Amino acid sequence: MQGLDWLSLFLRWFHVIAGVAWIGASFYFIWLDNSLRTPPEWKQKKGIKGDLWAIHGGGFYEVAKYAYGPETMPSTLHWFKWEAYTTWLSGFALLIVVYYFGASAYLIDPSVNALSPAHAILSGLGVIFGGLAFYEAACRSPLAKSPKAFALFLIVLLCIAAWLTAQLFSGRGAYIHVGALVGTIMVANVFLNIMPNQRKMVAAVAAKQDIDPAWGASAKLRSVHNNYLTLPLLFIMISNHYPMTYQHPQNWLVLIAIMALSAWIRHFFNLKHQDVIKPSILVSGALGMLALAIWVSWPHGSAPTQPATSLSETAPTTDKTPLQAKVDALIHTHCVGCHSSAPTDDIFKVAPLGVKFDNWNDIARYGPQIYQRVAVSKDMPFLNKTGMTDAERQQIADWYLNQQ
Structure with a gap:
């Protein structure tokens, strides 16, 4: 992972x-092409269609665009x-x-x-x-x-x-x-x-x-x-x-x-x-x-008006193992405040990155990401504002690794 x-x-x-x-490069050349102006007559006689002067990096630059091309193809042509x-x-x-x-x-x-x-x-x-x-x-x-x-x-x-x-x-x-x-x-x-x-x-x-x-x-x-x-x-x-x-x-x-x-x-x-x-x-x-x-x-009515009080209520019909039940409870305690269809967090009013743990199926499919962010890098919960302990992180790691 x-x-x-x-x-x-x-x-x-x-x-x-x-x-x-x-x-x-794209922005520069569009600007360059749009900024070219009609050159003096002596330049036009040399086949120059448009030119401009610029200053950058402590120096002056003269840029010219040929109507046809140079008289002799240069040895180095930048593509x-x-x-x-x-x-x-x-x-x-x-x-x-x-x-x-x-x-x-x-x-x-x-x-x-x-x-x-x-x-x-x-x-x-x-x-x-x-x-x-x-x-x-x-x-x-x-x-x-x-x-x-x-x-x-x-x-x-x-x-x-x-x-x-x-x-x-x-x-x-x-x-x-x-x-x-x-x-x-x-x-x-x-x-x-x-x-x-x-x-x-x-x-x-x-x-x-x-x-x-x-x-x-x-x-x-x-x-x-x-x-x-x-x-x-x-x-x-x-x-x-x-x-x-x-x-x-x-x-x-x-x-x-x-x-x-x-x-x-x-x-x-x-x-x-x-x-x-x-x-x-x-x-x-x-x-x-x-x-x-x-x-x-603007508030819209797509989010459920009464989020589930327990992720267990929306779990699949099959019973969870004791370890899964512990993880279910941990996710509900530490994660669902932000990661749900109706977040209750004081800052995140929309589920960050679209990740929602509304039911056990969601938790299971995000298993690798939960393991990585919670148990390995430990950057979630955000700023550990819910106070997740190392022992709780280890329970999530045990759950994920036991599935492999």
Whole structure:
């Protein structure tokens, strides 16, 4: 169990590092492209389409973009691809380690859909790669020639994905699979379109042949798609820390609203790079986020009005062993205040990470996580605010290890 935790740690760390590199490069080049201005005539005669000056790190930089390409291909040409590839590879590996190896705990919620682990995993892969297939087909169709029509298609695709995953998986599982779909679309844009078209351009310039304008236009379109999808994806990457979003009864609508608002706010900065300032976008985006927060925080009637006084009352019909009964009582005493459908804790009003111990079945399926967090790392209960003793932690360890 600890081995998986360490693997998860290193994968998540690497994923964040690679993601920072990819997103940083993406934001920089979108800013760069939008900030280029018409150069002086002498530069235009050299084939320069746009330029800009910048200062950073104590030095001046002059950046130029060629309409065709340099007269002689430089010996060193910097490509930007591995930032995207390593982000996706590490993210997909993390999905497997956390959500597929731990499908019964983190991906499957019996109250939503009692899937088997194999069925849940196959459904998740179907959403990711099936959604990618629909997106790629649309990009290669006449629909891509109309930005507004394509934007509408993409919104519909993501709405369907969000709704479908919310019917299949736990709230956390649903969000992470929409994020995996978005991330897969973004890296596929790099792998299937941007990089091949750039290779064609390099080969054409090196051979002094004409460049097909469609190569650059197609790559630029995919880059713009990635730009608008970045902020929604970043939210999904941190969403597991905020269960009030993915545990909401209409969690898929919450996700779509946050994605739409964050893309709208990104639009402000894209316009700003072109010297078009529209504060109304930021104001409307902020008001939208406020309205969303009020809606999500508004009391709803999905939680039981009278939580069970004992987990034993909701246990399976089979009798528990004496050790199981002790663990049942310990979980009820130390954990259910936070981890239930109706938390009574003074701070946590929604079950942290969506983990609920409403009955013995829940306790059993979260057994590995309970053992790791309570008996091994001892970071739960949170700040040990309920005063769990080492002897009680040992009882939980004995229960879990006796099952193995």
